[in-house]
Amino acid sequence: MSKKLTVIPEQCSGCKICEIVCSIKHFGVNNPKKAAIRVIVTYPHPVMRMPVVCGHCKVPTCVEVCPVDALCRSDGLVKLDKNTCISCYKCIEACPFGAIYAHEDCEHPIQCDMCGGDPECVKKCPKGALRLIPEAALGESKRLNNVLSYTQMKEIEFYEKGEKKIIHYAEIGKEEL
Amino acid sequence: MTIKSGYFKKHLHVNLTKRSAKRLELSDAFIEKYIGGRGFGAKLVWDNLKKHKFKIDPLGPKNLLVIAAGPLTGVYLPSSGKCSFAAISPATGLYGDSSAGGSFGVELRQTGIDVLSIDGRAKELSILFMDNEETEIISMPELKGKTCLEAEGIILERLGTHCVHVAAIGIAGENLVRFACVNTDWSRNAGRTGIGAIMGSKNLKAVVVRGHMDLPVYDIKKQVVEADKAYKYMEEHKYFKLWQQQGLMNVIEYANEKGILPTYNFRDTVFSRHAKINGTEMVDHYKIGDSACFACSMCCGNICLVKNGKYTGTVTEGPEYESCAMLGSNLGVDNFAAILSANSLCDELGIDTISTGNLIGAVIEGYELGILSLSDIDNQEISWGDEDAILHLISKIANRQGIGDILSDGSRRIIEKWPEMEKILLHVKGLEQSAYDSRAGISMGLSYATSDIGAHHTRAWTIAKEMEEGQNWSDEEKVDIVIYHQTLRPLFDMLGVCRLPWIELGLNERHYENFYRYVTGRNASLEELLDCSKDIYDLTRLINTSLGTSRKDDTLPYKVYARPALTGPNAGKVINRDDFQKLLSIYYKKRGWDNNGLPPDSVKKKFEN
Numbered sequence: 001m002s003k004k005l006t007v008i009p010e011q012c013s014g015c016k017i018c019e020i021v022c023s024i025k026h027f028g029v030n031n032p033k034k035a036a037i038r039v040i041v042t043y044p045h046p047v048m049r050m051p052v053v054c055g056h057c058k059v060p061t062c063v064e065v066c067p068v069d070a071l072c073r074s075d076g077l078v079k080l081d082k083n084t085c086i087s088c089y090k091c092i093e094a095c096p097f098g099a100i101y102a103h104e105d106c107e108h109p110i111q112c113d114m115c116g117g118d119p120e121c122v123k124k125c126p127k128g129a130l131r132l133i134p135e136a137a138l139g140e141s142k143r144l145n146n147v148l149s150y151t152q153m154k155e156i157e158f159y160e161k162g163e164k165k166i167i168h169y170a171e172i173g174k175e176e177l
Numbered sequence: 178m179t180i181k182s183g184y185f186k187k188h189l190h191v192n193l194t195k196r197s198a199k200r201l202e203l204s205d206a207f208i209e210k211y212i213g214g215r216g217f218g219a220k221l222v223w224d225n226l227k228k229h230k231f232k233i234d235p236l237g238p239k240n241l242l243v244i245a246a247g248p249l250t251g252v253y254l255p256s257s258g259k260c261s262f263a264a265i266s267p268a269t270g271l272y273g274d275s276s277a278g279g280s281f282g283v284e285l286r287q288t289g290i291d292v293l294s295i296d297g298r299a300k301e302l303s304i305l306f307m308d309n310e311e312t313e314i315i316s317m318p319e320l321k322g323k324t325c326l327e328a329e330g331i332i333l334e335r336l337g338t339h340c341v342h343v344a345a346i347g348i349a350g351e352n353l354v355r356f357a358c359v360n361t362d363w364s365r366n367a368g369r370t371g372i373g374a375i376m377g378s379k380n381l382k383a384v385v386v387r388g389h390m391d392l393p394v395y396d397i398k399k400q401v402v403e404a405d406k407a408y409k410y411m412e413e414h415k416y417f418k419l420w421q422q423q424g425l426m427n428v429i430e431y432a433n434e435k436g437i438l439p440t441y442n443f444r445d446t447v448f449s450r451h452a453k454i455n456g457t458e459m460v461d462h463y464k465i466g467d468s469a470c471f472a473c474s475m476c477c478g479n480i481c482l483v484k485n486g487k488y489t490g491t492v493t494e495g496p497e498y499e500s501c502a503m504l505g506s507n508l509g510v511d512n513f514a515a516i517l518s519a520n521s522l523c524d525e526l527g528i529d530t531i532s533t534g535n536l537i538g539a540v541i542e543g544y545e546l547g548i549l550s551l552s553d554i555d556n557q558e559i560s561w562g563d564e565d566a567i568l569h570l571i572s573k574i575a576n577r578q579g580i581g582d583i584l585s586d587g588s589r590r591i592i593e594k595w596p597e598m599e600k601i602l603l604h605v606k607g608l609e610q611s612a613y614d615s616r617a618g619i620s621m622g623l624s625y626a627t628s629d630i631g632a633h634h635t636r637a638w639t640i641a642k643e644m645e646e647g648q649n650w651s652d653e654e655k656v657d658i659v660i661y662h663q664t665l666r667p668l669f670d671m672l673g674v675c676r677l678p679w680i681e682l683g684l685n686e687r688h689y690e691n692f693y694r695y696v697t698g699r700n701a702s703l704e705e706l707l708d709c710s711k712d713i714y715d716l717t718r719l720i721n722t723s724l725g726t727s728r729k730d731d732t733l734p735y736k737v738y739a740r741p742a743l744t745g746p747n748a749g750k751v752i753n754r755d756d757f758q759k760l761l762s763i764y765y766k767k768r769g770w771d772n773n774g775l776p777p778d779s780v781k782k783k784f785e786n
Contacts, residue, residue, distance in 0.1 A: 010466070011467075012467075013421075013466075013467035013468055013469035013473075013476035013478070014468055014469055015469035015470070015471065015472060015473050015474065015476060016280065016471055016472060017253070017472055017474065020251075020252075020253045020472060021253060024253055024397065024401060028397060029391040029392070029394075029397070030251060030252045030253055030391065030392040030394055030397070030400075031287070031389075031390070031391040031392060032251075032283070033287065033388075033389045034391070041362075043326075043363045043494075044326065044363065044492050044493070045492065047465070047466060047480050047482075047492060049466065049468070103389060104389065105389075105391075124408070126408070126412065126421075126474030126476070127421070127467065127474075127476065
């Protein structure tokens with residue numbers, strides 16, 4: 001798996017479609033509490049809507065703490081061997097993002113399996129807040145934003161064939177140091 | 178075919194006086210007949226009325242508050258996050274209900290019940306905490322005087338979790354303001370008919386829910402296929418992106434263009450400075466994010482932040498069209514930041530923006546016309562667009578100070594005190610009018626007059642259709658369309674879903690027939706469901722007529738008959754009283770009610786069990 005499931009919180013509306021389609025795909029039920037992804041909503045300060053989902057870390061703490069080696073990382077994914085797992089939930093405590101879940105009806109922790117490479121949540125997100133991005137491209141939008149914030153944006157209004165238009169350009173080096 | 182799934186078949190009844198909670202079974206017959214949401218609400222309110230021999234003080238312990246989601250709530254299908262709150266309304270003294278979006282209803286269902294009813298009165302300010310199958314009434318006097326958000330914060334801390342959903346009232350609810358609302362998920366309110374005051378009268382600051390259960394569905398495969406089709410249809414609609422971007426705020430422009438935008442307390446119906454308060458202005462200068470109810474791809478909520486000026490730092494979800502029109506153009510306010518601030522204040526204090534905008538508009542006009550003296554308004558001048566005075570008056574209403582104490586009892590009390598105000602206040606049966614003017618469309622007038630909760634557009638919103646294609650409608654057609662809306666629109670409230678995908682993006686109503694079929698396993702056609710909905714309308718009418726409503730109450734505000742809008746495409750138009758009475762007679766006939774608007778005995782028999 002060379003692509004990463006990436007969250008773009010600015011795009012998220014908090015509709016929780018990702019949660020419900022995940023529970024349907026993996027458990028065949030309508031129950032957002034049985035999803036491997038959860039939208040965390042905070043308000044009013046700060047206002048955030050952000051899905052939390054397993055990032056399949058390259059150095060996964062969940063794998064490290066598992067006392068029975070039920071978790072391992074292969075083909076770019078952190079995988080849970082349900083036959084070995086004893087449901088001690090050490091992995092839930094260890095995950096720095098809280099991205100592994102549990103439910104009293106389920107025998108084992110609920111952890112993202114990327115739906116075999118075609119995640120349901122990415123397909124059904126109506127806002128494009130969940131995306132599959134090649135690792136080499138990770139962070140590209142942040143880089144662009146950072147570059148743009150480094151310069152001072154100026155706005156110019158002008159008229160073209162009687163129609164009002166606006167262009168933006170960067171005045172480099174004019175910001176107060 | 179009978180119900181096979183889709184319900185827990187459980188009714189939780191809580192009596193706050195006895196501090197008892199009982200789980201009761203719901204019979205298949207009950208579920209089939211009343212479907213859910215508003216249907217359950219109306220039936221339980223009716224039964225409770227009969228139990229108390231039709232003598233219920235809306236703000237007394239006997240009034241039963243019913244909170245019910247529908248069979249489709251929380252299921253994967255467009256906008257399935259709705260939940261109805263029903264009771265005898267303190268605003269009208271009649272049947273009242275209001276629905277809230279967000280995720281509260283979903284979580285409520287996940288505790289394993291279909292309907293929650295609450296009566297009695299707690300000794301001190303309390304919350305009701307439903308944690309899956311456990312129910313607890315917790316005294317929390319420290320919540321007194323807290324805003325909805327503050328209360329939510331304190332509750333989360335006390336319970337030690339952030340994974341719950343809270344439906345709370347603000348100061349206005351505690352102070353029994355007759356149009357206080359219930360606030361869920363920050364700013365998804367059950368806004369109308371004063372449900373918040375009912376909670377306040379029961380000393381119930383909040384209902385807190387945390388549920389983990391699977392939602393029962395009969396055929397999940399078919400449900401998902403149908404839902405995918407519906408979402409795809411919505412996504413491909415030409416206005417889908419506009420809805421994601423502006424939500425209901427795009428209606429400001431439309432309403433202004435059509436001449437139905439309330440302006441200066443409905444004195445006018447176009448607002449010259451509409452461009453300063455419309456959706457484009459919001460997107461360009463204030464919007465910082467989207468917000469959606471459960472499973473909704475349209476995300477009509479807008480999170481807005483004021484970035485400069487004296488309201489800097491105000492952040493709120495909203496406003497939507499009604500709030501923006503009632504607190505904006507209707508009060509002559511053209512500063513979007515001030516509207517945001519007023520909206521946010523209303524949410525925090527827990528009062529309905531529509532009623533608030535109406536009443537403040539009437540105060541400004543009343544003072545301008547000399548009906549109210551300076552001492553009547555506590556020696557504090559107020560005029561159109563006076564942001565500070567308006568914000569101040571909002572707090573005074575919620576805190577019942579000065580003139581706010583009279584306003585907080587709603588239109589009827591104001592008219593009692595100043596009879597001349599009858600001529601400028603817009604209300605039907607005590608509920609203030611929504612932000613669509615009806616003088617240009619008599620069908621909209623009929624809709625307000627015959628709505629079971631008072632002058633609200635939720636039951637039938639026919640104004641757009643009438644103005645676009647209604648020139649040659651016969652009287653019969655006008656009545657038909659109102660009844661059709663009053664039948665179909667409440668069905669959404671019964672199923673527990675939002676009607677916007679249908680009314681705004683044209684999602685075919687047949688989808689809902691299929692959803693209902695796949696979720697419940699009951700092979701009911703849309704027509705059968707509509708018959709159920711029509712029966713509920715008969716039932717709410719029966720509740721109202723049992724409490725004294727008749728033809729004389731199905732009327733319109735004075736302004737609608739006598740004061741035409743001054744400018745715009747509908748300048749000069751009013752509704753003719755005789756035309757309206759003619760329409761009303763046809764309406765009663767088509768409903769099967771007598772000429773005085775009373776349903777026949779056969780209707781009463783239907784709801785005996």
